[in-house]
Amino acid sequence: MNSTQNIVVLTGAGMSAESGVPTFRGVDGLWEGHHIEEVASPEGFARNPALVHRFYNLRRAALKCVEPNAGHRALAMLESEWTGGFLLVTQNVDDLHERAGSRKLLHMHGELRKVRCEACYAVAVWENDLDAGTVCPACGETGAMRPHIVWFGEIPFEMETIAAALKSADLFLCIGTSGLVYPAAGFAQRVSNECRLIELNIESTEISRHFHEHIVGAVSAELPKLVESILRAR
Ligand code: BV8
Secondary structure (H helix, E strand, O other), X not given: XXXXXXXXXXXXXXXXXHHOOOOOOOOOOOEOOEOHHHHOOHHHHHHOHHHHHHHHHHHHHHHHHOOOOHHHHHHHHHHHHOOOOEEEEEOOOOOHHHHHOOOOEEEOOEXXXXXXXXXXXXXXXXXXXXXXXXXXXXXXXXXXXXXXXXXXXXXXXXXXHHHHHHHOOOEEEEEOOOOXXXXXXXXXXXXXXXXXXXXXXXXXXXXXXXXXXXXXXXXXXXXXXXXXXXXXXX
C-alpha cells in the first residue's frame, strides 16, 4: 500500500477496554447493571430521566480516572505520519482518542463530554453532572438538557461523511468491535472490492467473515505492530 492511498479506521469498546473503560458485551449483555434500552434509548430517557442522567454522570466522571493506551497512541501516530487520506471513526463516547492525539476523528455515537439542549439544540462541552434541573448555558431553558449521545433508535452522526470515506478507502481497519450494532457493523460491506479489510480483536466476531485478514490479540499489544507494518510498507 502506498501512502497516497486512503485509510479508514473503525474502533469499538475493545479499543478502550485496556484503559479500564468497560465494554458493553462483557457480562451477560447488561451494561453496568442495566438493560441497554433502559439507559441508552429515547424511550428509556423519557421513562426515567434521573436513571439515565445518573448512568451518564457516572461514566462521564469515570473518564477522569482512565488514560489512553498504546493502541490509541498508535492510531494517533498513524494519522500524523500518513500522507494519504485518513479518517478514524469511533463508536466510543470516551475522549481517549483525542487525548492520545487523534484529530481526524468522528464520534458517530456522540461524546460523554458533550451535552445538548433539546430546546435550542446548542451542544456544549460538559465536565460535570447533568440533571433535570440543569439550565441550558445557551438559551437559559431549564430541564431540556440531555447527553450528546446517539441512543438506540437514533441516527448516528456524520453518516454521509463516513459513507464517502468508506467508498474511497483502500484500507479499512476494524478494531475492538463485536459487530453487533448497526450501521457501524455494516461498514465492512460498504467499501470497494479493491479495499483491503483487516479486523483486530481478541476473538472472532459477528462480522469476521467480511474481512480478508484477522489479527487475534489485544489492542495494546497488536495495534502498534500493525501501525508499524503499515508505515514500513509505504
Ligand atoms: C440506527 C452510545 C437508524 C450509547 C451506542 C436489528 C438488526 C439490525 C439493526 C437493528 C436491529 N434492531 C435495531 C437495530 C438498530 C440498532 C442496532 O444495531 N441494534 C443492535 C443491538 C441489534 N442500531 C441503532 O439503533 C443505531 N441507529 O440504526 O438508526 C438509521 C441508521 C443509519 C441511517 C438511517 C437510520 C444507533 C446505534 C447507536 C447506539 N449507541 N452508543 C452509549 O455509549 O452510552 S452503541 C454502543 O454499543 C457503543 O457505542 C457501541 O457501538 C456498541 C457496543 O459495540 P462495541 O463497541 O463493539 O462493544 P462490544 O462490547 O459489543 O464489543 C467489544 C469488542 O471488543 C468485542 O468484540 C471484544 O472481543 C473486543 N475486545 C475487548 N477487549 C479487547 C478487544 N479487542 C481487542 N483488544 C482488547 N483488549
